[in-house]
Amino acid sequence: MSDFPMDVVTExxxxxxxxxxxxxxxxxxxxxxxxxxxxxxxxHLKRSIExxxxxxxxxxxxSTYSVDFDSLDNAVELDHMLKSKPLGxxxxxxxxxxxxxxxxxxxxxxxxxxxxxCRQLPRAKIDYFEFGHVSYGFGSDAITDDYKVVKIFESKVxxxxxxxxxxxxxxxxxxxxxxxxxxxxxVGSALHWVVTRxxxxxxxxxxxxxxxxxxxxxxxxxxxxxSDKTFHVNLGVLDGCLCLTAxxxxxxxxxxxxxxxxxxxxxxxxxxxxxxxxxxxGFVIPIAYSKNGCEILMxxxxxxxxxxxxxxxxxxxxxxxxxxxxxxTVMGVESLIRLKxxxxxxxxxxxxxxxxxxxxxLKKRLMSPESSTFAQEMKMQSFENQMGRVPEDADDGLRIxx
Numbered sequence: 001m002s003d004f005p006m007d008v009v010t011e012x013x014x015x016x017x018x019x020x021x022x023x024x025x026x027x028x029x030x031x032x033x034x035x036x037x038x039x040x041x042x043x044h045l046k047r048s049i050e051x052x053x054x055x056x057x058x059x060x061x062x063s064t065y066s067v068d069f070d071s072l073d074n075a076v077e078l079d080h081m082l083k084s085k086p087l088g089x090x091x092x093x094x095x096x097x098x099x100x101x102x103x104x105x106x107x108x109x110x111x112x113x114x115x116x117x118c119r120q121l122p123r124a125k126i127d128y129f130e131f132g133h134v135s136y137g138f139g140s141d142a143i144t145d146d147y148k149v150v151k152i153f154e155s156k157v158x159x160x161x162x163x164x165x166x167x168x169x170x171x172x173x174x175x176x177x178x179x180x181x182x183x184x185x186x187v188g189s190a191l192h193w194v195v196t197r198x199x200x201x202x203x204x205x206x207x208x209x210x211x212x213x214x215x216x217x218x219x220x221x222x223x224x225x226x227s228d229k230t231f232h233v234n235l236g237v238l239d240g241c242l243c244l245t246a247x248x249x250x251x252x253x254x255x256x257x258x259x260x261x262x263x264x265x266x267x268x269x270x271x272x273x274x275x276x277x278x279x280x281x282g283f284v285i286p287i288a289y290s291k292n293g294c295e296i297l298m299x300x301x302x303x304x305x306x307x308x309x310x311x312x313x314x315x316x317x318x319x320x321x322x323x324x325x326x327x328x329t330v331m332g333v334e335s336l337i338r339l340k341x342x343x344x345x346x347x348x349x350x351x352x353x354x355x356x357x358x359x360x361x362l363k364k365r366l367m368s369p370e371s372s373t374f375a376q377e378m379k380m381q382s383f384e385n386q387m388g389r390v391p392e393d394a395d396d397g398l399r400i401x402x
Contacts, residue, residue, distance in 0.1 A: 010034060014044050017054050018114035018334040041336040045096060052291050054334035057305075058099060058113075061324040062088035066113065066332070069288070072297075072305065075322035080111050081118045091328065092149070092183045093138030093191075097335020100138035100149060108149060110138075110162065110339060113332065119339040124151060124158050124167040135177050137184025137191035141213045148213050150184065150191060152177070159216060162339075170216055175209045176201070178233070185235040187242045187261065189213045192221065194233050206233045208244070224256040224267035236286055238296070243270070247283040255286050255296075271296070271308060273315070284308075288331055302326050 013021060013035065021044075025032040034040055048054040055069035063083065065075040082089050082103045092100040092108070099111045111118040137150040146163040155172040175195035184191030195209035208221040224244060231246035231254075238257055244267075247253040252274035260266035273284055284298045284306070295307045297318075303326050305318040 006030070006034070010040070014040070014047050015053075018044075018336055021336065022115065035336070041338075045333065045335050045337070048333050048335075052288075055288070056332045056334075057287065058091060058094060058330045058332040059324065059327040060089060060091040061327040063324070064089055064091065064099075064101070065322070065324065065327070067320055069331075072318055072320055075320055075324070077322075078113055080109070080113070081120065082107060082109055091330055092136040093186060094330040094332050095139050095147065095186055096337055097333045098138075098147065098337060098339075099330075099332065100136070102136065108160070110147065110149075112335060112337060112339060114334040115336065115338070117339050119162075121149065121160055121162070122165060122167065124160065133177065135182055135184070135193060137186070137193075137211065139184075139186040139189060139191055139213050142189055143214045150211060150213075171218070174218055175207065176204075178206060184211065185237055185242070187237050187240065192235050192242060194235060206231075208235065208242075221258075221262065222264035222267075224258075224264075224269070226254060226256070226269075232283065234283070234285055238270075238286055239289055243286055245283070245285060249282050253281075253284045255284075271310060271313070273298075273308065285329070287329055299327075299329050302328060 009031070013024065013031075016024070021035050025035050052069070057067040057069060057072075059065040059067065059075060064078045064080065066078050067073075067075050080089070080101060082101050087103060090102045092102050094100070097112060097114060099113060101109045101111055106123045107120070109118050109120045133153075135152045137152075138147070140147050144163065146161055148162070149160040151158045151160070151167075152173050157170050157173050158167050159170055160167045175197060176199050178194040178196055178201060182193065184193050186192075189212060191211045191213065193209050195207050196204040197207065198204040206223070208223060209218060210221050211218050221242070226246050231248055234245040234247070236243045236245065242258040242261060244256045244258075245253055246256070252272055254272045255270045256267050257270050258267050270286075273281065282301045284300050285302070287297045287299055287305075289296055290307070294311060295309050298306050298308055300306050304323070305320060307316040307318060308314075309316070
């Protein structure tokens, strides 16, 4: 293999699944360094997403299951550090091959099922009893090279940074959750929930509330112009675009896609599934496009999967062995991303250097003569809280499974 140019070797390795890559680290020191490098990790993840390879459906119903996206034949139960807990496991989100798992109200872990590494987060400090619905979200903050978990109970919002290994309380949630318990839908660096402005859910219009993981602020995303405001609304993501399913139970489901994020006029109706196509459905949730883009995989009533043909407006049932009676679904992708204490992404020093440069440049801007002394102090205090250094005891309360 030494006769092969390294760029050729790299192109071959980028096409392999994670399990094979973990074995091939033993071939030579140069292969190990290549597979371990962050450039390779990023390129492998990017290629898998763009080519729709090494994808799986992650299902949860008390236990957690995986279904290979290419074959869609068997649901395989997965092992992880929270599996032995008596109350079952909830999947709170998926990002870059990492799965956020929860058990009850306190145990939250970030898990890479491809490498079988798992990191338990510290428990949030709570000075109140959470009798009611708790909503979560999980995603990445590209600016600070971090992964974050968001926890919302009534108006109280807490954010856990993996880089800092700690929770913090931020501004109150300015809306009301329409459906209570659930996880935020990740598009880019923003999480999304269906919300309302008033607590009277019966007489209040649905809205899309978003939370930016980088600036940690809430805002509203414009809705599509659908006529029936009584629809039950679900959010999802298709090919990196925010999508919305408006369902009149037992009648039809309309699927809308926002092609240009944040632009109201970019909403377009992708499809409408009614009883004339499938007579036995209550609702459908789009999961992913097929590799050729001609079909959409959808979960029907959270009990089965179907292919919807976009050209012929027909539905084909999929038989998957071992499915639980009911389930919720997120897409997963194989990833080499490592989980270590103190840095959410563990980018071999590149993320640390990038944060250092960002911090230096932002300090110059924040301390410019145009700002008053008070404004400078307030900006710097907020900035240090956002970009603060990793504390020496960053690993306290964490468990890293190797």
